[in-house]
Amino acid sequence: MKIALSSPSLNPVLVKELRGRMRGPRAYLFLTGVLVLLGLVSFGLFQLVTPRYGTFNQPNVAAGAMIGQFVFVGLVFLTIVMVCVIAPSLTATAISGEHQRKTFDLLMATPLAPFTILTGKLGAALSYVALILLAALPMMSLAYVFGGVTLSDLVRAFLVMGGFALTYAVIGLFFSALFRRTGIAVGASFVLVAFCLFGTLFVYLVLSVMRGEQPPNWVLALNPFSVLSSALVDGVVTDPNNVFGSSSVTPLLWGLAGGRFDNSQTQQLALWYYALGIYGWLTVFLFALTTQLIKPVQRFRFRPLTWVLLVLLFVGPIVAALFLYTAFGFGGVRAAWRWATTSQQNIVLNSKFTDAWEQNWRVDQVIQKASAPSGSPLAQPISTTDKDGKHALHVWNSDADTAQAFAISQPLQFGLPDGGTVRVRVTMRLGQHRAPACGKQGDTCPLMVKLQYTDASGARREWSQGFYASGEAKAKLGLPPRCQTCPSCKTCPGSKPHIRVTEAKWYTFESQDLFQNNSQQTMPKSLDQLVLKVAGTQYEAQIAEASVIVHEGRPLFEDNKKNRRIDWSLSSLTPWWIWSFINGGRDDIKGGRMWIRQGGIREVVPLLVEPLPPIPQPTAALPPPSAQ
Amino acid sequence: MNMNQPLVIETRNLTKKYKKTLAVDQLNLRVPQGALYGFIGRNGAGKTTTLRMLAGLLEPTSGQVWVAGERVEQHPRQIHRLIGYMPDFFGVYDDMRVWEYLDFYARCHKVATARRRTLIDELLELVNLADKRDANVQALSRGMQQRLCLAHTLIHEPQLLLLDEPASGLDPRARIEMRELLKELAAMGKTIIVSSHILPELAEMCTHIGIVERGKLVASGSTAEIRQQLQATRLLRVRLLTDPPHALEFVRTAPGLGEATVVAVTPHSTTLEMEFNGDDHAAAKILADWITHGAPIAEFSEGGNALEDLFLQLTATENA
8 A cells, every 4th residue: 555645635624623513403504583673773773874864765965975984884883893703712622622632642743734734724713704794795795786886895805804814813822822721812812912912992982082182193003993094094184173073983983093183284194004013923833832832842941931032023023113113204114125225326327428428418508698690600629638548528618708607417317216326526637728617607627417307396406516626715815715696506505615626637526325315305316417517718627537336225214304304313312422432521413413412312414515625547448439 | 571682662761850869760660572561650650751762852860772673762753653652641633623633643644645534434434433534533532532642653564562541431342342452563563662550451451561660561471471470379259157266167178278367247147268279170179179068169260360469469569
């Protein structure tokens, strides 16, 4: 005799449980009982509510909707109580029953994995709950007929009920494996379910009396009524002030869901998101723990310390998640994710002009004065040169009488929905120019780099930085150190002085994060265009590189949004004297930022952008420009 | 014990402590392949604990168990494919028919669907339950449940059977049937460990015997070896229809006998016991001699049960 150890068949425990459970009249009698109860309750609710809204004799659409909602909510609440009681009571006997019937050893002596045994038990219990839910469905669609209830409400209600059935079934399974005695396991499950159903409401009420205001809604996160209400009311009620106007049961649902009645426009996360996280994690955690508990030969021993560690292991991620959410919101966490999963990239195409520059760059002649009439061809065409081993864009004007200005631009159209750091790197060589510094208005630098962007509020903004080589930007010469007339610089919060570079020497400017000090409203949502403005009379500019280096997202603990009441970041939560200690007694610079202690809340003040020392000449020659 | 045979089970310093009670104490068990191993001890001696550890259902406090060369604690699921385990106390599920019971365990062992049905019928035939195929398992008598449980241990055709008191709670006839069944299984080449607190039940059929007392293995080896140990302490029992002085007079003459002691006296007879170190031929000669001398012998037998005495002796030593 040879046994084929093959055939991926059904879970044997599931088969056995289902055979046993559905045998005999018991299961059907129970189901009938449930249906009779639901029927009576919905009839009672109908009778209760009809006199308030009118009767069928006077057809009234609004009344029908209200009746429908009332009956639906009543049925759904009754069903969720049944689900929350039945699901754990089915599983609480699953493992303890095996112990009590003395079949546990026989089961464990088979090669079945604990996971298979538990999924079998769970599957059998849940399929029975599913049967009850399915049986209740026609009753609820009766409410659906009255109106006021959408298909989406029905789907949400069933999703929430199914979720609770799963979680409470796993809790029952856990207690069953833990206590090994049916009575205690069922009792413990019921105590827990009763706490979730009523205890949390009680805590919420006590808290609201004690605080004299509504507690945060997450206090109700474990309550099935509240979670169900929040799922039903989420999206239906967008205006909390108008909540009473909409329907008879909506205020009840809104209240149960921990919604605010106090006109405060506080945005609260809908309760069922909390519930989804907490119960989902609880389910996975307890299931994994139960697989360990029923192993006869255990990997680790369950000592008191083990339980403490397990509780920490369970609570830890919840606390961490709440901390992350409270401190940074979903946007912050998403931005941190983006920050972690992307790296720096240069969003400028052909930034070193190695390909034919006309492909990616556009030239607009902005000004042409004096000798040449407007609209005539460029006084000097733009070309490329190879100088000192660098391949560069070459713009010059040898005519002392003619002022000219070019805007060499590249559209970027790069979205930054989660924020990010943006740095600009420009390598240039500026020759002697006639106008000292950047001219009288400070706007005719030989080279001015502009980054045009759209901020979160939709306003178009510009960051700019000017460079010059000749002349002194001193007040005594009557020359402004920074641009006075360009519109951009009036809107720039920290208008930067122009940078003087050494004449006829290569210089690389590398900015810090351009927007590190912007508030949330002025953070760029998209980078629109990079403009290299070359202007003056008798000048020469060579540009070897123009890059915009972007790192999307935001690291969690570099967060320095000014408009936030409390900066939750780790560095800001660290007492100042620790930083002081770390920095050797100075209230000092950390990552290019100066931390100044001001009355408990630290302001982040940016360091001025200092020109970096010129980088040495690259050793390797750049590739030659492609023949075009 | 033939040490050349491969060992199916080997334990090294197997120890199990329940809080303060030492249930199994440094047990070194060696069971060769093909053995029908009688694991004997009083109630509470640690038999069940040992068997559960062998089956990978209980974690030893210390020590190791090898089954077919594999550490049980490390590969419990592979081990479960090799062994069939029958606990001393077991229950059956509610609402389950006899064939479903076997079907469930067959599924647990992933027996192919096509094979399952015929296998169940074969096993029910083997344990004489073919006519109860559709009965409810709870409605079966204790003996039938016992046999059904034995059938379930065979569902995956294991090479090793761990049977914990398979005959407990059975009536004499059922015990004999169970014994025959075990012999049949042993003949099929399976290694069987069967525990019992009643020694004679096992002594007759087992190839090997291990006696456990207070968690310690006090004697172990093949049945022949254990019998040999007993040769020196064999007892002869004689009942003579006379009073004690005369009786002692008669038996004193025989060679190779130790000092006779009076065990029982009735108005008409005296029962004597004496140590004897000869074989059966010597015993026959003594009897013939006595009869020719006209001794009124009503009964002549081997005194007590040798194995049981050894058992008592060993356990008594431990108790002392």
